[in-house]
Amino acid sequence: MGKETAQKINKPRAIRRLVIWYKRNSAVTSIVDTAASSAATASNVAGNMVSGAGSVVTTASNVAGNVAGNVVSSAESVVNTASSVVSNASSIAKNTLQPLVFDPLKRLQNNDNILDRVEESQSKRIWIAVDGMGGDYAPGPILEGCLEAISRFPINIKFVGKIEKVKDAAEKTGLAELLENEIDNNRLELIDSGEPIGMNEEATAVRKRKNASINVAMDLVRNNKAEAIYSAGNSGAMMASAIFRIGRLKGIERPAIGALFPTRDQTRPVLVLDVGANTDCKPSYLHQFALLGNIYAKDVLQVQKPRIGLLNIGEEECKGNDLSLKTFELLSSEKSFDFGGNCEGRDVLSGSFDVVVCDGFTGNILLKFLESVGGVLLDILKSELPRGRRGKVGSAFLKSNLLRIKKRLDHAEHGGALLLGVNGICVIGHGSSKSLSVVSALRLAHSAVNHGVMDNLNQLQKLQVLNS
Numbered sequence: 001m002g003k004e005t006a007q008k009i010n011k012p013r014a015i016r017r018l019v020i021w022y023k024r025n026s027a028v029t030s031i032v033d034t035a036a037s038s039a040a041t042a043s044n045v046a047g048n049m050v051s052g053a054g055s056v057v058t059t060a061s062n063v064a065g066n067v068a069g070n071v072v073s074s075a076e077s078v079v080n081t082a083s084s085v086v087s088n089a090s091s092i093a094k095n096t097l098q099p100l101v102f103d104p105l106k107r108l109q110n111n112d113n114i115l116d117r118v119e120e121s122q123s124k125r126i127w128i129a130v131d132g133m134g135g136d137y138a139p140g141p142i143l144e145g146c147l148e149a150i151s152r153f154p155i156n157i158k159f160v161g162k163i164e165k166v167k168d169a170a171e172k173t174g175l176a177e178l179l180e181n182e183i184d185n186n187r188l189e190l191i192d193s194g195e196p197i198g199m200n201e202e203a204t205a206v207r208k209r210k211n212a213s214i215n216v217a218m219d220l221v222r223n224n225k226a227e228a229i230y231s232a233g234n235s236g237a238m239m240a241s242a243i244f245r246i247g248r249l250k251g252i253e254r255p256a257i258g259a260l261f262p263t264r265d266q267t268r269p270v271l272v273l274d275v276g277a278n279t280d281c282k283p284s285y286l287h288q289f290a291l292l293g294n295i296y297a298k299d300v301l302q303v304q305k306p307r308i309g310l311l312n313i314g315e316e317e318c319k320g321n322d323l324s325l326k327t328f329e330l331l332s333s334e335k336s337f338d339f340g341g342n343c344e345g346r347d348v349l350s351g352s353f354d355v356v357v358c359d360g361f362t363g364n365i366l367l368k369f370l371e372s373v374g375g376v377l378l379d380i381l382k383s384e385l386p387r388g389r390r391g392k393v394g395s396a397f398l399k400s401n402l403l404r405i406k407k408r409l410d411h412a413e414h415g416g417a418l419l420l421g422v423n424g425i426c427v428i429g430h431g432s433s434k435s436l437s438v439v440s441a442l443r444l445a446h447s448a449v450n451h452g453v454m455d456n457l458n459q460l461q462k463l464q465v466l467n468s
Contacts, residue, residue: 125154126449128442129226132161133196133213134233136431140169142232145438147178150187152439153446157182158226160191160217191216196233199431203236206244214238218245221424228445230416232429232438239277242422249457254278255421256289257360257428258296259367263351270348271297272311272356275363275417283326286310286357287334291460292420293355294337299451300444301354309343309353311362317342323359331357416441418448420457425449 130146132139139161146157159166170176182188194211197203206215214233218241220226231238239255248255258273273289274281290308297306310327312320317328319342331339343356348366358366385398416437419426427445429437 124450125156126228126446127156127158127226128445129158129160129217129220129229130442131196131213131217131229131231131233131238132159132166133193134231134238135429135433136199136232137434138196138232139166140173141434142438143169143179144173144175145433145435146188146442147175147182148435149439149442150182153443155442155446156186157188157442158191158217158220159188160193160213160220162195162213163190163192166190191220193217197237199234201234201237203234203240206237206241212237212241214241215245218242221426222246227449228425228427230427230429230438230441230445232416232431232433232441235276235428238426238428239419239422242419242424242426246422246424249421249423249460251460252288252292252421254281254285254288255419256285256292257363257417258293258420259363259417261349261370263349265351268303268351268354269301270351270353270356271301272348272358272363272366273420274358274360275367276360277419278359279361279364281323281359283323283330286323286327286359287330288421289357290331290334290337290339290355292457293357295456295460296418296420296448296453297354299453299456300447303354305338306354307338307340307352309340309347309356311348311356311358311366312342312344315342315344327357416444418444423454423458425454 130142132142132146135142143159143166146159149155150157167176167179170179179188183190193213193216194209196213197205197209206212209215214231214237217226217229217231221229222245235257239257242255255277256274257277258271259275260269261272263270271293273293274285278285294306294308297303308331310324310331312324312328314320317332318325320328324342328342340353343353345366347353348356416427416429416433419428425445425448427441427448429441433441
C-alpha cells in the first residue's frame, strides 16, 4: 500500500477518533462553556461593584471629607480585587481548558506537516547556494534564516556575499559564534563576491558585473557545487543570470515564476504562474507554463492528476481577450495534462484547481493583492471582537485560531517562488524577506531537489509540442 493511500485511510480514522473523543469528553466542553459564563458573570459583578463603589464615594463625600477618603481607598481595593478575579478566571479557562478541547483537532490539522518533517528527516543533506547580499535587509536576516534552516532541514549552505559585511552582520545580530560553529561543522561555507545587483538596476547588469553575488551563486549551480539557489534580490537579475549561466530547458521559450497560494484546503495549495517574469506573453508561453506547473504539482505537491486552469474573466470559453482565447484552444487540445477550463478570480483560492496559468502582469497583481489580504482580515476580526473584559475572555479562546489563520495567509510562510523553465532549481524570495521567509524558501528548494523535479522537467523536451 502506497504512502498516499495510507494517508487517505488514516485521515477518516483520525476524524472518527476525534468525534468519539468529543462524545466521551462532552463534560470538558461543558466546563469550557461554564468557565466562559463564570468569567462573564465575574465581569458583571465587577461592574456592579464599581457602580456601587461610586455611589458610596458620592454619599461619603457629602457626609465628611475624611470618611470619604477612607471609603474611596477601600472601594479602589475592592475594584482591583474584582479585576484580578476576572483576569485569573480568563487565564485559567485559557491555559487549562483550551488545550483539552482544541489540541486534538489541531493535531489532526497538522498531520500533513508532521509527515513532511518525517520525510525531510529521512532525506539526504544537500548543498544550496544562497545570494547573501540580495534583499532589502541583507545580509543579516538572510544569514539568520540560513542558520535556522540548517538546524531544521537536511541542507548545507554556500553563503555568497562580501565576507567582511557578513561577519559584521553576524556580530551585530549575535550570530557570530553559531556561524563559526556551522563553518567548523562543514554545514555552511562563506564564499566571497562583489556587490549585489540593486533592486533598481536593470536585469542586464548581470552581464557586466560577473562577480555580483547572484552570478557567483549561480555559477555554483552551473558547476554542480550546489543543487539549488536562493535569492531575495532583484528578481529580474536572477532570471537573467539563470538564463545566461545555466540556460533554459530545451523547448521552453520563457521561464516563469510560480508562487504557491493558500486555498480552503490547507493541505492543498494552488500553484499560480507566471507571477512576474513575463509581463507580455504569447499563447505558446502560457501553454508551456501549464506544462511546467503540471510537473511541479505532481512532484512537489504530490497531486496525482493536477487540474490546470486558465485565469480569465469568465468560465465560458468565448470569454476573455485575444491572448485568453488563443491559449484556451492550445490548452484544450493538450493531452499530457488535465485542463479544467477557465478559472475566474474567485476560483483561484477555492481549491478547484491545482495550477492556474496567466501572464506575468496579471499574476503579479494577484500576488501583491493576496499579500495584503491576511493583514487586513486580521485587523477586521480584531476590530469586531467585543471590547472590555468579555472581549478579552473571548479573545483568549480565539487566539490560537487567529494565529493559524494568519499563518495560512502569510506569504512569509511560503517564503519564495520557483523560477520554472531554467536548467536548475532557482527559488526567488520577496525583497523584504526576513528570517522566516528564508527558512520557508530553503525548505521549498530542498523539497524540489528531493522530489527530483529537474529530472521530470527535462523530460518535457520529448513532447512533440515543444519540438514543433
